[in-house]
Amino acid sequence: MAIKPSVCVVGSINMDLIVTTKAMPKQGETVLGDDFFTYPGGKGANQAVAAARIGSNVNFIGAVGDDPFGKTLLEHLESESINIDGVATVSSAATGIANIILSENDNRIIVASGANLLVTPELVEHNLDQIKHSDVVLLQLEVPMETVLYTLKAASTYNIPVIVNPAPYQPLPDGLLEKASYLTPNELEVESIKNDPLFEGIHEKVIVTQGDQGVQFFEGGVKKHVPSYPVDVEDTTGAGDTFNGVFATELARGSAVGEAIQLANAASALSVTKVGAQGGMPTKEDVEKFLLERKISE
16 A cells, blocks of 8 residues: 655634625625635645645644634544644634635635634644654745744755745745745735745746636746636635645655646646535545546547
8 A cells, every 4th residue: 555645734724704795895885695604714724634635644733722613623624634733722812714705706805813823833843743754844824924934944954845835925034935845826926926036046946826827837947837627616715725735745745746736736626616615625536537537528
């Protein structure tokens, strides 16, 4: 039996509070919504679930509040076979939430970080064994930047490659672009990163997700583009997180960058066909079936 790849995710855990509406409200406007749902979310947790479903052993380092949302989210992560030994339950902050409005296949999101701000360097240090024994470490920017930098430094000490998904975007401190093995910005985020004087020297690290336009990356100094797959879109929330979790898993599995991007791109397409950031995240079998069906129809 093949050994499963191991991915360590250091990141956020939220409860997503979702309202669907036929019209996105303008500033100062109240509109009537259609449905309300709660779903597990947070960029870190989303990416961890995507990695687990596609075939990784996933260790998670994060924090939740000592409240009903926190208990529910921990139970959910365990149900996805994610190791939560590195997740702290804190009494000094509420579990993070994301308020999401869905309308016309688009979304608007406001995040209240809560316990995610207590994912500290000390918490990561306490769980260094999870990083030390991983094939890949995956980070986002919904936890304190000092924790992101500490994790990058720790992983580099053990020669563990690190993927940084620079979302939600904020100015990147010195050292992040150098220490990250790969960065996975979307189209808006990469425009901000281009202002960094180091950007010109890191093209091979940057993999740009472009929504329904696919993925752009450099290989051997040559710009390459992987087109998106046409699907019936239900909810785009979590598509980028799916890409990152699957990309991390395939790199951990030993796949070439281009191959990892191809699989992650297909998984991302599948993810938008259902509601909820994690609702449509596929298994490896789902993605392989999806790609086979597309190949047959060509």
